[in-house]
Amino acid sequence: MAGEENFKEELRSQDASRNLNQHEAAGHPHSWSLEMLLRRLRAVHTKQNDKFANLLDAVGEFGTFQQRLVALTFIPSIMSAFFMFADHFVFTAQKPYCNTSWILAVGPHLSEAEQLNLTIPQAPNGSFLTCLMYLPVPWNLDSIIQFGLNDTDTCQDGWIYPDAKKRSLTNEFDLVCGMETKKDTAQIMFMAGLLIGSLIFGLITDKMGRYPAILLSLLGLIIFGFGTAFVNSFHLYLFFRFGISQSVVGYAISSISLATEWLVGEHRAHAIILEHCFFAVGAMLLTGIAYSLPHWRLLFLVGGILAIPLISYIWILPESPRWLMMKGKVKEAKQVLCYAASVNKKTIPSNLLDELQLPRKKVTRASVLDFCKNRQLCKVTLVMSCVWFTVSYTYFTLSLRMRELGVSVHFRHVVPSIMEVPARLCCIFLLQQIGRKWSLAVTLLQAIIWCLLLLFLPEELKSMTILVLTLGKFSLAATVTVFFLYTAELLPTVLRATGVGLVSLASAAGAILSLTIISQTPSLLPIFLCCVLAIVAFSLSLLLPETRDQPLSESLGHSSQMRNKVKDMKTEETSSDDMSEEAAKNVILNAQILRLDPYPVSNPALKQFNKEEANSQAP
Structure with a gap:
């Protein structure tokens, strides 16, 4: 009997040490302590309702593996912002004048100012008109200077940009004099790519997996980002921008899904927030590089070169174990979890892995119609x-x-x-x-x-x-x-x-x-x-x-269950407002003693202990 009592006392002491944070919370003011206790109670219920939460606890809630995963999402976010906002820096405003080099045949030694003065009409304020020119005449230079030119027309041989300091798409493809609307066409084409890419990559990410979708989007960033530097027409530029926009939105969708399913609690929130912070860093990096480069093609060359190392993600990026389970790939899910645990220097109990089984309902048939x-x-x-x-x-x-x-x-x-x-x-x-x-x-x-x-x-x-x-x-x-x-x-x-x-x-x-x-x-x-x-x-x-x-919803049927649990939790929280601090703390401690052990099924000694406790308290 003495040995049995010692065993029971040892179990109680282990549970008590596990609840050290709850005891420390009792020293805070009433409202803060009650809120902390209730929040931890909700966390306990969450872990019990989400089997992956227990698994990720065993793997290491935010160990080396998860930290590396979060860090891997930063670099593509920088490059996504780089390519997304590049349009704003390649359409720099340029002041064009009609190309009137025909006059150089009769006056080869004319300066640029003299050439403009003789061949370009002037506005009433004395400035040169940008989209009109004097038509060529078969005169010599002296006659042109003496009598001047009168017949005007739109530019016949293109435009020149004497004040341009940088080479941009504007003077590369002459997007002036009625062609300015093509700048808006580029933005609309980019938005159309976002529109189509959202639907395509959403389906790819759920059908093929988070890992292939991320690789496809990164491959698109490299190919379309680097290839934009070599386009020889504006229509081809629009095509490459269309491809880049799909890659940008594809990475945003697939990376958010992967981070959400690998991380738990506030770690998930912190990871997504930091990923978006690096997106802002990418916009700042783009501004600095665009300001210093003299040619728009160099901007895409630099971006493409910076994106090439993303090819290494083929070997270092993991798949989501939640998605693998939903697709019935239990063996692959266990392998990914065991690999993550090995990186974190943890060991997952075999009985906990055995709990991963195929879902009772087939969820692989879910489609867009379910929305x-x-x-x-x-x-x-x-x-x-x-x-x-x-x-x-x-x-x-x-x-x-x-x-x-x-x-x-x-x-x-x-x-x-x-x-x-x-x-x-x-x-x-x-x-x-x-x-x-x-x-x-x-x-x-x-x-x-x-x-x-x-x-x-x-x-x-x-x-x-x-x-x-x-x-x-x-x-x-x-x-x-x-x-x-x-x-x-x-x-x-x-x-x-x-x-x-x-x-x-x-x-x-x-x-x-x-x-x-x-x-x-x-x-x-x-x-x-x-x-x-x-x-x-x-x-x-x-x-x-x-x-x-x-807990995260896994299948379609889980949504309504989660909604009901949220309502129950709100009712519990409302009724707990009148609960004393000591009563709330007792609720927490009792709940954890009975339920917090993440491996209750695998512990026969604890099951026997609980059974004896129940029998001793029975009338």
């Missing part, structure tokens, strides 16, 4: 599409409004990119304190405030308007970060990437609408639409469930 059939999935997709449409439309409208004010292209990218880094880092605090749902609502509310200020600011206050525009982009950067994390957690593993892709369709649609409206309507109407859309998105976001401390 219409499943009510919860349909609601999440529609609400998030509205939010993403609003964010995209507002972001591009603010950027175009800043361009209208005459702000230089380098300022428009450097300053907002610098401010985006702290904006995204602030999301760490928001997500920890108020969760995903209210973080999204707060960032949208900030965007509403800045857009309303823009409506009432007079045009004379140019500096103040630029400041408000910058702060608006600051808020939207935070919204994008929260949005990606929240969307990935709301969607089930079997259709996570497809859902993110469908939602991203709304992003491209919002950007295209912004480009269309701002070029055809007064300046205040696009801003007014920003306010209206932001208010609608804010209202709809309140309909979504919270996902913090909740």
Whole structure:
């Protein structure tokens, strides 16, 4: 009996040491201690409901393997921003004049100024007209100087750019004198690539896996990014930009899915936030390189060379074990988990691996049609599409409004990119304190405030308007970060990437609408639409469930279960407001003693102990 009592006491001491953090929390003020205890109780329930949470605990919650995985997502994010915003630096404004080299046949020693003075018409203010020229005449130079030329026409032999300091697409393909609309065509083509790529890569990521989708997108960045430097026509340039845009959105979808499924809890949030911070770093890097290079082709050459090392991801990038399980590839899932554990210098108990079995219901048949059939999935997709449409439309409208004010292209990218880094880092605090749902609502509310200020600011206050525009982009950067994390957690593993892709369709649609409206309507109407859309998105976001401390949905049937558990957790949290601190602590300790052991099935001694305890307490 004494040995049995010692065994029971030893088990109790092990459980008590496991709950050391809960005992330390009792020393804090009442409200903070109660909140911490309740949060940890929810975390306990989460781990019990998510078998992968226990597995990842055994693998190492955020060990060397996960740290390396997060670091691997940074470099492609930098290159994605590099290629995404390159258009803004290759269409530098150039002042063209008609090519009138025909006069050099009769006056080979004419200076450039004399040539322009004789062959280019002048405006009333004395400046040379950029799109007209005097037609050639069969006279000698003295006659031309004495009598002058009278007959004008549009440029016959192309254009020259005497004041150009850099070689850009504008003077490479003569996008002047009525051809300026092709600049907008390039942006629309890029948005069309985002539109199509969102759908294609969403399907590829869910059907073929996160690993192949990431490799395809990285291969696209290398081929289309490097190849753009060698195009010999503007139409070919548009084709390569179309390919780059698909690769950019493809990597965003597949990398978010992979990080979401490998990481748990706040580590997942931190990884996505840091990935977006490096996206802002990529925009700053692009600005610096574009400012120093004299030729637009060199910009894409540098970007392509920097992207070539991404080929190494073929050998070092892992697949998602959650996706492998959903596809019935149990053996491959176990191999990936064991490899991760070996990198983290951990050992997964064999009985825990044995719990990985094929799901009872076949989930491999999930398709895009399920977004219409499943009510919860349909609601999440529609609400998030509205939010993403609003964010995209507002972001591009603010950027175009800043361009209208005459702000230089380098300022428009450097300053907002610098401010985006702290904006995204602030999301760490928001997500920890108020969760995903209210973080999204707060960032949208900030965007509403800045857009309303823009409506009432007079045009004379140019500096103040630029400041408000910058702060608006600051808020939207935070919204994008929260949005990606929240969307990935709301969607089930079997259709996570497809859902993110469908939602991203709304992003491209919002950007295209912004480009269309701002070029055809007064300046205040696009801003007014920003306010209206932001208010609608804010209202709809309140309909979504919270996902913090909740297990990830694996299949379509799991969505409704998660929604019910969220409601139960809210009821529990409300009823616990009147609970004393000591009672809440007892709930935590009892729950952990009975349930916290991640391997309860494999511990017969503990099962026997619990059985004896129950018998001793029976009447």
